[in-house]
Amino acid sequence: MDVNFCYGITPMEHRERYREAFALTLKAWQAREIFAWNGRYFQLANVNLWPRPIQQPHPPVWVPGSGSISTFDFAVEHNVCYCFLSYSGAKAAKSMMDGYWQVVTDRGKDANPYRAGFLQLVTVAETDAKAEEKYAKHVEYFYHKCLHWPPQYLSPPGNQDYRSLVAAVAKPIRYAIDPKSLRYRDFVEKGYVISGSPATVRDRLKEEVVKGLNVGNLMVLLQIGSMPHELTLENMDLFAKKVLPELRGCWNDEGWVNHWWPAGLRDAAPRAVPAGATGRA
């Protein structure tokens, strides 16, 4: 949205620029020799990165998408982790993520759950009722104010590739609900936000997100809208103590390798941030 409306780069050009920048970055990270790059958007006489990444052959790459079919193709062709930064939860994402996994299968790749990342909004409290009491207004603030923009901003000409346009016209799920008409209980019921006691949150995350969408790289948004600092820390603390340990073992029994995580950290147990490394303001 901002690239188009603020920087004046049309969506079709942005897609091309992105792909050229992607190719240039991956080559620059890996090349043993100095090379020249004479692209359409970038011209560099001597590409010779200083300094170089620690990770070999290069840092893991994730590509975010929001349902464009051409991005599914791109992610699978380049063997990156496709990640959906969703604000509307797993139920709404199901058909889209199924589309991604279909492309993975069609192209002969394995269904390694670490090929997928997903962002889920989460709020945790001692009980489901407490969660409503603590978080309802912040969740509503997020959907009513933070996601307030004219719908046409989402669809500047050329934003969708043709196949995605055809699919969206046939099945306009993404535009079906106006979040301003929904309240906290609707957001929770629809799974936009997974909210409640640690047990509720754990079960819904496992069933709807992890297993439902086949996701190995889970991201959780724990500071939501107007949520103040202290409440955010409470939410993070409860999630880390009561939910995270119960999810960490998911997929362990299937033996997949997370190629999209730094190799040195794949099997690492969390190690505390050393004292003195951080300071509170």
Add this chain to the structure above:
Amino acid sequence: MKISAFHLMPHRELPGDFEQKYESVWVTPPWHELAEPQRVGQYYNWTLDELLFAARAGFDGVCTNEHHQNAYGFMPSPNIMGAVLAKATNGSNVAIVQMGPPCPRRTRPSAWPRSTPCSIASAAGASWPASRWAAPWT
């Protein structure tokens, strides 16, 4: 399974009638009516403290992201946030997930080095290979 803490760094105090009074939270929200620089500086501190709290609490990774002219996502330059997080988590097993270095929208090569995420990995020290890159919203 890897579990990371994401953060948008939103405006936490938009007025009650924001959605009636203004056209959009993105692209056109008027800064001078809606924000105050010192208060936004506080948002930066809260955001970094919250992500570092997550890093200490046992999350596998912490995520930055990139939005421009946007009141719900205040991180126009994720590499700056990532650099702070990399330094502050040095020596731990926490990964930094860099969402959206702005390379595709830069037009001059002089801006390029700033947008290469490898600088984060290198800044983080020899034993800590924790940078990850994901490119902008497509």
